[in-house]
Amino acid sequence: MKPADTSVPLHPLLAERWSPRGLDPNVELTDKQFAALFEAARWAPSWGNTQPARYIAGRRGDDTFARIHETLSRGNHGWAAHAAALTIGVAQLVDSEGEALPYGEYGLGLASENLVLQAVSEGLVAHQMAGFDRAAARTAFSVPDGFEPLVVIAIGGQGPIAHLPEKLQEKEAAPRSRKPLSEFVFSGSWQAPAL
Template sequence: MTETEAPDERRGGWAETSAPVHPLIAGRWSPRSLDPTATVSEEALRALFEAARWAPSWGNTQPARYLLGRRGDDTFDRILQTLNRGNRGWAQSAGALVVGVATVLDGTGQPLPYAEYGLGLATQNLVLQAVAEGLVAHQMAGFDSDAVAELFDIPDSHEARVVIAVGHLAAPGTGDPVTRERDARPRVRRDLSELVFHGDWAHPAYPGAD
């Protein structure tokens, strides 16, 4: 086992890996305990979207689009109202709310191949850049994509697929106790023996990996 960095008392431990991985990957997690007083700088926000811009995509079609709301502005409030009740309670403390939108039709109205895959690649870049900036980012599926489309006049060629809360981790011992407990749960992933195969599907490439 390799633990890339010392555990943080606010989380269930950094990723324990069977081989060393980059600290940006080992340190990425999805907390809900965010500091409601901290702001995300404009320089950091721009860096997040620049990272997303340079993600790979099928045929360089670049299908990822984003809506950015900064806490306190109208865009943030409108994004917040599209979240389900459970997400809305903690996400209001984020410094920014971002909607990830996939371009699903090309300029001729035909389906754009691998659009959601491209949005996923770009968003992973965005999230890892957030870690590099000393921020945390929590991705959510619990929102009303139809409401987002209506509130922001998104064309039919585009579909909202994810909302990302970006902010600063709350100070230890602050915030909602239930949320703190949830954040402190151990991080768990399937063993590599269940994920990677060689020869055929019955033979793990890494049998017995930790």
């Protein structure tokens, strides 16, 4: 566990959320846990209730997991094999009439954070990654025009880091950090700290 070092107390789901790569290859998701991830994503807010988030999901050992895994970059391919589940987050960017759908990426982001926080509530961890081949994912899963694969999320149980390359072991062990609120929240004018 690496709880966030926050300036004020946060809800434990937020403080305990982080993105480890050291996953336990023996952890499996129950059917209920797997469904709850996507039920949480389904209830995320979206612009005009357009619900632009879609997911392609597989569990370790099934064909969908294997095909998602094959789209991952070299840096993610090794450690992500230990995930209990892999999912590709896809954003709808065009509506059924061919018009641009505003805030599709934002909607997918909100839904994905709901999914991640549900994982944390189940005692699991999740790691979101952009390191995958979007074109390969589109082809492998016949993603239609108007939809864009944007993120892969690995979900599982936190585990040992010994199987990780040395550089990733260092990242796993390093303290978590964020910019201070004074560089993050402004009031009155740009970069005038509000906190």
